Amino acid sequence: MAKLDVDKDLIRDLAELLEETGLSEIEMEDNGRRLRVARGGTPAPATVSPPPVAAPASESPDDQDPASHPGVVHSPMVGTVYLAAEPGAAPFVTIGDKVSIGQPLVIIEAMKTMNQIPAPIAGTVTRILIADSEPVEFDDPLMVIE
Amino acid sequence: MFEKVLIANRGEIALRIHRACREMGIATVAVHSTADADAMHVRLADQSVCIGPPNAQHSYLNVPAIIAAAEITGADAIHPGYGFLAENANFAEIVEEHGFTFIGPKADHIRLMGDKIAAKRTVRKLGIPTVPGSDGPLERGDDVATLARKIGYPVLIKASAGGGGRGMKVARTPEELDTALAAARSESKSAFGDDTVYLEKYLGNPRHIEVQIMADSHGNVVHLGERDCSLQRRHQKVLEEAPSPALNAADRRKIGDTVRKAIGKLGYLGVGTIEFLFENGEFYFIEMNTRLQVEHPVTEMITDLDIVREQINIAAGTPLSCRQKDITFSGHAIECRINAENPDSFAPTPGRVSDYHAPGGLDVRVDSALYAGYTVPPYYDSLIAKLIVHGRTRNECLMRLRRALEEFVIGGIHTTIPLHLKLVTEPEFIDGLYSIRWLEDWLARPKG
Numbered sequence: 001m002a003k004l005d006v007d008k009d010l011i012r013d014l015a016e017l018l019e020e021t022g023l024s025e026i027e028m029e030d031n032g033r034r035l036r037v038a039r040g041g042t043p044a045p046a047t048v049s050p051p052p053v054a055a056p057a058s059e060s061p062d063d064q065d066p067a068s069h070p071g072v073v074h075s076p077m078v079g080t081v082y083l084a085a086e087p088g089a090a091p092f093v094t095i096g097d098k099v100s101i102g103q104p105l106v107i108i109e110a111m112k113t114m115n116q117i118p119a120p121i122a123g124t125v126t127r128i129l130i131a132d133s134e135p136v137e138f139d140d141p142l143m144v145i146e
Numbered sequence: 147m148f149e150k151v152l153i154a155n156r157g158e159i160a161l162r163i164h165r166a167c168r169e170m171g172i173a174t175v176a177v178h179s180t181a182d183a184d185a186m187h188v189r190l191a192d193q194s195v196c197i198g199p200p201n202a203q204h205s206y207l208n209v210p211a212i213i214a215a216a217e218i219t220g221a222d223a224i225h226p227g228y229g230f231l232a233e234n235a236n237f238a239e240i241v242e243e244h245g246f247t248f249i250g251p252k253a254d255h256i257r258l259m260g261d262k263i264a265a266k267r268t269v270r271k272l273g274i275p276t277v278p279g280s281d282g283p284l285e286r287g288d289d290v291a292t293l294a295r296k297i298g299y300p301v302l303i304k305a306s307a308g309g310g311g312r313g314m315k316v317a318r319t320p321e322e323l324d325t326a327l328a329a330a331r332s333e334s335k336s337a338f339g340d341d342t343v344y345l346e347k348y349l350g351n352p353r354h355i356e357v358q359i360m361a362d363s364h365g366n367v368v369h370l371g372e373r374d375c376s377l378q379r380r381h382q383k384v385l386e387e388a389p390s391p392a393l394n395a396a397d398r399r400k401i402g403d404t405v406r407k408a409i410g411k412l413g414y415l416g417v418g419t420i421e422f423l424f425e426n427g428e429f430y431f432i433e434m435n436t437r438l439q440v441e442h443p444v445t446e447m448i449t450d451l452d453i454v455r456e457q458i459n460i461a462a463g464t465p466l467s468c469r470q471k472d473i474t475f476s477g478h479a480i481e482c483r484i485n486a487e488n489p490d491s492f493a494p495t496p497g498r499v500s501d502y503h504a505p506g507g508l509d510v511r512v513d514s515a516l517y518a519g520y521t522v523p524p525y526y527d528s529l530i531a532k533l534i535v536h537g538r539t540r541n542e543c544l545m546r547l548r549r550a551l552e553e554f555v556i557g558g559i560h561t562t563i564p565l566h567l568k569l570v571t572e573p574e575f576i577d578g579l580y581s582i583r584w585l586e587d588w589l590a591r592p593k594g
Binding site for chain 2: 077078079080110111135136137138139140
């Protein structure tokens, strides 16, 4: 292997450039040789770890992922979900309501037909995870009944 | 032109459609079952909608879910891919009734070609040669034995509602006729809900040769040459090539023109494939597929046309990009269908793909939705990749195919790559001397 030729002048120039510009690192490559000059101290990490994922606004801060809650009601179909039987009417259920099996919770509209979605279990509605007129996919968590 | 297309399919073809849309600046919506939430095309699509649980009945065949997904995403057209609802005339109608454009032929033509007896009658009137047969359904009280004798044994009893090789029984001698007839009727009833059958001459050793056509809404119909799909196992195509080693330029021109004129008279819209059995220099129509086919890439490789793009253009009312005189056939292309199956037993092997490395290089194309870490679900058909290779000559193509197969790495599951590697060095395949029975015979030969 050829003896490495160190161009001290170039390195000094680069170091000055770092000072002048406030950069922390300069790297250059020429003819297969690469030169990197960095300021002293701990090098900046190559990747920045992502900030912790913020909890979505609709969820209350004190709990687990609602989709895995045993009492979650999943959407059985694709469509647009409505919380009331018609615009302006009172919602089928609100938080705190006690529901029995089969009681309508929401309506999902698809292909111009309204489909009532019944409660699969009896209990108390503790969380409502969708907003009125929102599109829903199959399996989307709608509510939590405990 | 459409702003947003919903892709009503999965796997490699969904990715294919997404790619064509993306290249045309069209936004895509990927509908998927829960089992396909991590599919490649779902990750790449502009929007995705989960439409149901893994089983196809409740997801990819779930018409209301697909329409609802189109509604909530504001799609303006739906591409059905192949299989699933692609040849479901009711679906095509429902799509249009709800204000979306169905990227495919008119529902009436889908329905017509789905009825094998009506299809045969129609194409014969349009000048396409057909297999001699009963020319209609076998009615109870018909003298089937006399009819069979007139056609000449062996005869084939086919389900009118069948297709794709299903619902067929052979009677080689008059003694076998009644049993074959009863079996065909009962199988057809349970598989297709309809026990209507018809009779055809059974061809001894034909090749399967199909012709690709495209027809736009401006009266332009073109044929894109033929594909030889004779290598089949249990009526499933394993490898396809274009052009067919059995045809010369004159044969191609003749059948191409016959088909093109017939489709023109039919008033068909979209892409389609007319399938023939070819024996002793004669073509015999078996069925027409009113959809995009799995093996469309081999035609793309020799004509330099993007068939999916043309399909989308046709559906949007744009003229075809070329006229017949502009279409040239260059070189040779072969496609290997790679399945997640044991290459010897053909048992399906779903599971996690631990390593994935696709072959590359000049004229090598891989249509696959695989990636390292992807889990092939057990709920759907086993096709996981298509390797398509082009060469200036068939020989160059074969050399390149072998080279590409050698490079292909799909780790963690069994695949049929080893089968293709053996095929590619098999002298009878290299010589192009094979018919539709060849592959099964070859597979049955004792090893070693």
